[in-house]
Amino acid sequence: MVDNEQALDRAFTALGDPVRRAIVARLSRGEATVNELADLFPITKQAVSRHIGVLEDAGLITRSRDGQRRPCHLDPAALERLTSWIDGYRLAAESRFRKLDAVLETLKEEEER
Amino acid sequence: MSTNPTTIEAPEGTPFLDVTRVFDATPAQVFRAYTDPELIAQWLGPRDLEIDIEEYDARPGGRYRYVHHGGHLGEQRAGFHGVFHTVEKDRLIIQTFEYEGVPDEVKLDILRIEEVDGKARVVGHSVFPSVRAREGALASGMSHGINDSMERLTELLAKGV
Numbered sequence: 626m627v628d629n630e631q632a633l634d635r636a637f638t639a640l641g642d643p644v645r646r647a648i649v650a651r652l653s654r655g656e657a658t659v660n661e662l663a664d665l666f667p668i669t670k671q672a673v674s675r676h677i678g679v680l681e682d683a684g685l686i687t688r689s690r691d692g693q694r695r696p697c698h699l700d701p702a703a704l705e706r707l708t709s710w711i712d713g714y715r716l717a718a719e720s721r722f723r724k725l726d727a728v729l730e731t732l733k734e735e736e737e738r
Numbered sequence: 739m740s741t742n743p744t745t746i747e748a749p750e751g752t753p754f755l756d757v758t759r760v761f762d763a764t765p766a767q768v769f770r771a772y773t774d775p776e777l778i779a780q781w782l783g784p785r786d787l788e789i790d791i792e793e794y795d796a797r798p799g800g801r802y803r804y805v806h807h808g809g810h811l812g813e814q815r816a817g818f819h820g821v822f823h824t825v826e827k828d829r830l831i832i833q834t835f836e837y838e839g840v841p842d843e844v845k846l847d848i849l850r851i852e853e854v855d856g857k858a859r860v861v862g863h864s865v866f867p868s869v870r871a872r873e874g875a876l877a878s879g880m881s882h883g884i885n886d887s888m889e890r891l892t893e894l895l896a897k898g899v
Contacts, residue, residue: 634750714876717784719744722759724781726742728771729763736767 632684636703639683644668645676649699652686656696748876753866755876761858765828765851768858772796772831772849778804787811796825802833820844835864843871 640646648662659677663670677697680686684703688695745758761768771777775794783789786809794802803819820834831849836842846865851858866872 714748715744715746718746718757718759720784721781722742722744722761725771726761728777728780729761729767732767732770732777733763 632703635683636685639679639685642676642679644673645680648673648676648680648697649685652697652699656689656698658694658696662697748872751869753869753872755862755864755866755872757862757864759860760854761860763858765853765858768851768860769828769831772851773825784809796822796831798822798825800825837875840871840874843867843875845871845875 640649644666647665651657651662651665659670659674662677663673666673677686677688680697681688685700686697687700688697742760742762745756747756748754749756763771771781773794773796775791778794779789779791782804783806787806788808789804789806791802791804794804796802800822801819802822803817806816806818807814817838818835819838820836822831822833824830824832829851831847831851833847833849835845835847844867848863848865850861850863852861853859866875
């Protein structure tokens with residue numbers, strides 16, 4: 626449980642950066658190499674490599690070897706652990722609150738009538 | 739309709755869960771939505787489920803019980819019940835909460851409604867009987883709403899969560 630919490634902490638910390646979130650969003654659509662990812666951002670390839678290192682340490686992505694290429698992949702299991710925990714709760718709460726927004730909207734309309 | 743952000747905090751090593759959300763409504767409207775069973779039925783619980791409210795007596799000492807069914811639950815019926823401890827109009831609701839699938843793990847929900855800049859801020863503080871009970875509730879009860887975690891995570895990330 627503690628190990629799990631530390632892993633979650635690392636993952637959430639890693640996702641605290643907008644570039645790393647964008648990298649994860651890009652990888653959710655399929656694998657990509659560092660060069661391909663570097664093309665997406667106005668930062669150096671070295672900076673992209675560092676971000677990838679942080680995501681790798683957080684267990685969110687893995688890298689494989691494919692000849693000369695070393696593509697990055699999103700680890701679906703790691704994401705599932707994230708989404709099934711607090712983000713899962715957040716999604717459930719958010720969905721509930723949006724329904725409540727709609728209920729409150731009808732209450733306001735009723736009162737204006 | 740604008741959507742206001744939801745703040746969720748589950749401080750490590752504590753049995754607490756704090757959820758804060760602002761609504762574009764008055765505290766009186768929010769209080770009504772939280773205490774009128776007809777309104778509760780319109781928003782409580784996951785979107786894909788139906789809800790039968792057997793009892794919803796939002797007064798000090800009053801009881802409530804509702805059952806979720808349909809959607810991802812299939813044949814299963816999930817019952818929830820508790821009692822209202824404190825109900826102060828437009829301001830404060832303190833109630834117990836028990837999921838009948840995990841009996842005797844009773845949670846205390848303290849809900850404050852505050853007026854901030856003409857809107858209602860709802861500050862929920864939940865106390866689980868143990869840290870483990872909190873982790874269990876978050877991990878199991880809340881994950882079912884996610885059908886395609888990848889896609890949804892991407893949506894979350896796109897929103898800059």
